[in-house]
Amino acid sequence: MSDTLNLSAETRERVGKGASRALRREGRVPAVIYGNKQEPLSIHLEERALNKLLGTGHFMNSIVMIEGAGRGKIRTLPKDVTFDPVTDRPVHVDFLRIAKNATVTVAVPFLFTDEEEAPGIKKGGVLNIVAHELEVTVEADKIPENIEVSLKGLEVGDTIHLSAINLPGDAESTQDDDFVVATIIAPSAMKADVQEALAEDAALAEAAAAEQQAEEEAAEAEAAEEAAEDEGDAEEGENKGE
Structure with a gap:
């Protein structure tokens, strides 16, 4: 079972792009907590603390207890982390507020x-x-x-x-x-053998097809020749009858 992680946060007094940029300059990351039939709560986190948890490799499938936002500890599940496309620094986090026995x-x-x-x-x-x-769907605590x-x-x-x-x-x-x-x-060597075998099969198939086509063309030529001979014999017979 994933360990429960902890993050300290502060409530955001102002929201919007300008306020968010100001927070990031101070080493803070804007975030929001929503869900569980409650109003969304805008917060901000310390970037270094967030990066430490991101480095665990299981941040996105761990319960994160957020404290210091003025409402005691809030039980959450990370839902999305947005990163700057140039610096790769986290610029925003979405947290889903969940009950203790919730299924997620x-x-x-x-x-x-x-x-x-x-x-x-x-x-x-x-x-x-x-x-x-x-x-997977599972209880939040499990x-x-x-x-x-x-x-x-x-x-x-x-x-x-x-x-x-x-x-x-x-x-x-x-x-x-x-x-x-x-x-x-x-592995590569075996792949090469397989490819060689496939190439040989393709070559054999192509040769067989060419041979069959040649046989069909020879049969058609022979049939055409026999038809011509039969037609000649018929004309000769008609001439003799006259």
Whole structure:
């Protein structure tokens, strides 16, 4: 289960682009808390503290307790972080206010394990990750930090579907069981062999098609020649009759 994170905040006295720019110059990040049938609350956070939590790698699927906004501790779930396209600094955060026993939908990252027990990888195969995270519905207090996916026993060409993964706790996926999570693909050398074999098959198929076409053309020519001979014989017969 993900750890509960804590952030100190202050209520924003003013809102708008000008006020937000002023806050960012002071090392603060504007944010808003909404949801749970309450009025939105405009706040601002210390950028360094926010960056520290962003660096944990599980900020977006953790409960964040926000305190210091004048209403005691507020239980939230991060919903969106906007970054500056040039500096990559966080410029705004949206938090969803949630009740203690609320059910939430969050994206939880996959954690791939047991690579050393995957024969396909030992042979040089490569893990091709199709999905890096899975959207699940779960109680807010039971959000998993990650979802483990074992590679044990997998060979080159094997595909991992969601149906083969045990979701932690009471988490329920929003995806179908046939959702593809990852595959074990052939290494470059094996790919080259496959491509060479495909090229050989294509060449053989092309040669067979050309041979068949030649045979058909020869048959048509022979049929045309026989038809011409039959027509000549018929004309000769008519001439003799006259």
